[in-house]
Amino acid sequence: KAFITGINGQDGSYLAEYLLEKDYDVYGIVRRNSVAEHQESRINHLDGLVTTEYGDLLDVSSLERMIRTIKPDEIYNIAAQSHVKISFQIPEYTSDVNALGPLRLLEIIRHYKRKKIKFYQASSSEMFGKSKPPQNESTIFQPRSVYAISKIFAFNSVVHYREAYGIHASNGILFNHESPRRGNSFVTKKIVESIAQIKSGKIKSFKLGNLDAERDWGYAPEYVEAMWLMLQQEEPSDLVIATGETHSVREFIERAFKIAGYKIYWEGNGLDEVGKCSESNEVLVSIDPYYFRPTEVDTLHGNASKAEKILGWKAKTKFNELVKIMMEFELKKN
Numbered sequence: 001k002a003f004i005t006g007i008n009g010q011d012g013s014y015l016a017e018y019l020l021e022k023d024y025d026v027y028g029i030v031r032r033n034s035v036a037e038h039q040e041s042r043i044n045h046l047d048g049l050v051t052t053e054y055g056d057l058l059d060v061s062s063l064e065r066m067i068r069t070i071k072p073d074e075i076y077n078i079a080a081q082s083h084v085k086i087s088f089q090i091p092e093y094t095s096d097v098n099a100l101g102p103l104r105l106l107e108i109i110r111h112y113k114r115k116k117i118k119f120y121q122a123s124s125s126e127m128f129g130k131s132k133p134p135q136n137e138s139t140i141f142q143p144r145s146v147y148a149i150s151k152i153f154a155f156n157s158v159v160h161y162r163e164a165y166g167i168h169a170s171n172g173i174l175f176n177h178e179s180p181r182r183g184n185s186f187v188t189k190k191i192v193e194s195i196a197q198i199k200s201g202k203i204k205s206f207k208l209g210n211l212d213a214e215r216d217w218g219y220a221p222e223y224v225e226a227m228w229l230m231l232q233q234e235e236p237s238d239l240v241i242a243t244g245e246t247h248s249v250r251e252f253i254e255r256a257f258k259i260a261g262y263k264i265y266w267e268g269n270g271l272d273e274v275g276k277c278s279e280s281n282e283v284l285v286s287i288d289p290y291y292f293r294p295t296e297v298d299t300l301h302g303n304a305s306k307a308e309k310i311l312g313w314k315a316k317t318k319f320n321e322l323v324k325i326m327m328e329f330e331l332k333k334n
């Protein structure tokens, strides 16, 4: 039996599918939303296959009730306020959910004596922050946001509960991973969704922030397999999960436009920079400082060789293929 927090998120939904294929009984918590369709929007197709209840990482009684009634073998803590930029606006809330949420779960596991429950924590490459690439398990954390700080608190809680109480608790230090199910306020989904809307005539152009940030982007359905593999090991551990390839936001835009049948070129500098269509010379992309962050993580480039050795896991879908999957999905939708 598996209990997933954040089951309605990008990763939670893929993980639920993955575990169902492995014959798990899958349970999860969902949050109440004033628009009922949003509550289970990414898991509607799993209706009747997974069991969900209202719950929240801020509501310890809901977590305790679920864990005591389900008696899961594995808990995957995937839920989070996962948007880095938004953590600059709601730092306390972000910390409560992302830092204290996992601590609450670890406390419940610690005091639950009837069964040894294995625990997975969704840690993040964002914790490396300013540290120079490539980043691996020995790279120091130099956070650049409250999101990263909250994830470091959770990371250290996992290590502490493992050492102090012998809990089988692991951190997956996942680098960015995307998919057609990615939330549309993240840069990759925003880009492909906007390009598809340009192509179908719904919009003329779109605005972005820092085009020079570099990320190690992988494919989400592959990353949930690594989560499961980590809990199947005799020994819990903390592992980097990444593709080992890094590209800029600018490259992502160029590639996605190319797949949609456009060639773009860049003109101007700084806030005045624009991406124009080579054929029509119309502006398709411009800069809006609203999307800049007070502090930025410039380059993430993961080295996942430890995960390959311990789990036998390796990223299969690299940058070009990922952009293609996401762009083609949006073009079909529009």
Ligand code: NAP
Residues within 6 Å of the ligand: 005, 006, 007, 008, 009, 010, 011, 012, 029, 030, 031, 039, 055, 056, 057, 058, 077, 078, 079, 080, 081, 082, 083, 097, 122, 123, 124, 125, 173, 174, 175, 176, 177, 178, 183
């Ligand atoms: P996501 O799509 O934003 O999903 C997050 C899920 O958490 C959503 O289902 C959300 O519920 C739920 N949630 C938020 N606050 C909650 C709360 N207080 N109580 C219970 N549930 C709550 O994120 P994701 O991309 O799947 O990422 C999954 C996890 O991995 C997150 O912890 C994220 O921080 C971490 N991570 C992600 C990446 C990445 O590149 N995707 C990389 C490293 C780490 P609603 O459905 O109601 O919104």
Ligand code: F7E
Residues within 6 Å of the ligand: 082, 083, 084, 085, 123, 124, 125, 126, 174, 175, 176, 177, 185, 186, 187, 188, 190, 207, 208, 209, 210, 211, 213, 214, 215, 249, 291, 292, 293, 296, 297
């Ligand atoms: O930004 C730049 C932005 O919001 C990527 C989360 O899953 O991965 C994710 O965090 C880059 C940043 O992801 C826009 O400044 C430019 O440099 O897609 P993002 P993220 O911040 O890397 C980590 C590993 C997580 O753990 C998080 O949960 O793109 N960027 N223009 C923009 N970003 C956004 N969102 N919107 C823009 O318009």
